[in-house]
Amino acid sequence: MEKKRCSMNFFRPFSRPFYVAVALLAAFFIALCPGGVKAYAAGGLSLSTDYPGIRINAGESLNISLRLSNQSGTGLDADTYIASLPEGFEGYIQGGSYHVSRVHVDNGGETEVTLHITVPDELSEGIYEVVVRADAGAASSDELRLSLNASETNEGEGSFTSEYPHQEGAAGTDFSFSTTLINNGLTARSYSLSSNAPSGWTVSFTPSSDSTQIAGIDVDPGASEGISVAVAPPDTVEAGEYTIELSAVSAEETLSTELTVEITGTYGLLLSTPSGRLSFDGYAGKASDLTLSLTNTGNVDLQDVTINSSVPSDWTVTYETGEDAENDGNVIASIPAGSTVEVVTHVTPGSDSITGDYLATFTASNDETSAEAEFRVSVKTQTLWGVVAVALIAAVAAGLYYVFRRYGRR
Numbered sequence: 319m320e321k322k323r324c325s326m327n328f329f330r331p332f333s334r335p336f337y338v339a340v341a342l343l344a345a346f347f348i349a350l351c352p353g354g355v356k357a358y359a360a361g362g363l364s365l366s367t368d369y370p371g372i373r374i375n376a377g378e379s380l381n382i383s384l385r386l387s388n389q390s391g392t393g394l395d396a397d398t399y400i401a402s403l404p405e406g407f408e409g410y411i412q413g414g415s416y417h418v419s420r421v422h423v424d425n426g427g428e429t430e431v432t433l434h435i436t437v438p439d440e441l442s443e444g445i446y447e448v449v450v451r452a453d454a455g456a457a458s459s460d461e462l463r464l465s466l467n468a469s470e471t472n473e474g475e476g477s478f479t480s481e482y483p484h485q486e487g488a489a490g491t492d493f494s495f496s497t498t499l500i501n502n503g504l505t506a507r508s509y510s511l512s513s514n515a516p517s518g519w520t521v522s523f524t525p526s527s528d529s530t531q532i533a534g535i536d537v538d539p540g541a542s543e544g545i546s547v548a549v550a551p552p553d554t555v556e557a558g559e560y561t562i563e564l565s566a567v568s569a570e571e572t573l574s575t576e577l578t579v580e581i582t583g584t585y586g587l588l589l590s591t592p593s594g595r596l597s598f599d600g601y602a603g604k605a606s607d608l609t610l611s612l613t614n615t616g617n618v619d620l621q622d623v624t625i626n627s628s629v630p631s632d633w634t635v636t637y638e639t640g641e642d643a644e645n646d647g648n649v650i651a652s653i654p655a656g657s658t659v660e661v662v663t664h665v666t667p668g669s670d671s672i673t674g675d676y677l678a679t680f681t682a683s684n685d686e687t688s689a690e691a692e693f694r695v696s697v698k699t700q701t702l703w704g705v706v707a708v709a710l711i712a713a714v715a716a717g718l719y720y721v722f723r724r725y726g727r728r
Contacts, residue, residue, distance in 0.1 A: 363386065363452060363460050364460050365386055366387070373466075373467045376439055382435070383430055383432055384432070384433050394422070396452040396458075397454075399411065400449070402448065404466075406440075407446070408436040409433065412434060433464075435466075475502055478573035480495050483576060485580070492548065495546070495549065497546075499542065499573070501541055503539055506538050509537060510567045511566055515560075515562045547577070556584070560580075561576060562578075563577075583686075585618060587613070587615065589610060596694065597693060600676075602667050606695075608662070608663045608664075608665055609662050610625070610662075613658040614656060617655050619655050620655075623650040623653055627663070632667075632669075633671075675695065678695050
């Protein structure tokens with residue numbers, strides 16, 4: 319009995335606080351040396367991703383990183399597969415450069431794989447769920463649910479717009495449109511620019527901040543770029559409304575905008591003479607008639623065409639347009655498209671004009687078009703001295719004839 323009492327007396331000096339302190343000290347050393355003690359979570363195998371909820375667009379391709387972690391106490395080979403996929407969606411799991419169905423995860427480590435999902439081209443608004451499983455049999459397993467949100471309003475979709483998409487003008491007019499390209503994506507995008515214009519039309523793109531023609535442009539995420547679009551129709555274009563479709567295409571999206579050009583008509587005027595001759599004779603102080611022909615070469619009737627002349631200061635010009643015989647003027651009320659109108663002009667050189675060549679310029683114009691023709695006028699003088707000189711020459715000739723006839727044989 320005495321011996322037993324001594325054994326118990328050995329432990330008696332250590333009170334309860336002593337044992338608590340020992341326990342706390344042990345926990346402190348375990349915290350300082352985590353490598354010395356291994357603790358394993360229940361189940362051991364974990365499947366996770368940083369982004370379990372994603373907004374999606376129709377036709378989009380998704381690449382989602384997945385992590386398989388193993389805290390089971392031993393390395394695991396886990397069957398990894400897509401357990402559930404919405405109707406119309408397609409997907410597979412990639413590890414390295416392979417499609418994989420089983421993934422090895424070392425104890426205490428993790429392995430990354432990529433889940434590829436293709437969203438169908440036709441997609442209704444709503445929430446779609448994808449389920450991925452990793453199963454190592456009796457050892458451990460885990461399941462990951464991904465929520466894919468499809469909305470009719472796609473926040474990541476850019477835009478391509480024009481401030482004034484409808485313009486009008488006559489044939490031969492060059493048009494300029496101001497457009498804005500916006501990238502609402504999360505990364506920079508490189509857009510290729512193109513147009514679908516009628517045959518014979520020319521369309522070119524220029525950045526608003528530069529004068530260099532471009533075929534593509536880079537736009538930072540959340541940024542916009544101004545683009546000037548020059549549109550040049552052919553000179554022979556007919557009146558009517560024409561549509562030009564512009565496209566900005568990147569790897570992620572295709573944006574488009576539509577421009578409309580309305581050609582109001584083709585205006586043209588030719589000024590000449592019925593024979594095509596651009597010269598005539600004139601006499602000082604005497605009116606000479608010149609017939610002008612005005613041809614409307616466009617496809618729109620010309621209204622209120624005015625004829626004017628540029629001649630030496632002491633010359634006069636009057637017109638017979640045929641509009642009012644009693645009060646002729648220099649305005650033609652209308653020249654139908656494709657037709658020719660003749661105008662008689664009376665050109666009177668100044669009475670003091672000397673013999674020689676002069677220039678007379680005639681111009682026909684209205685608000686839409688104009689034409690010009692330059693004539694060479696050969697002016698001749700008719701004076702009393704000229705008549706007297708002719709008479710003297712005739713008298714001298716007659717006198718000489720008489721003398722030779724009377725006295726020639728002596």
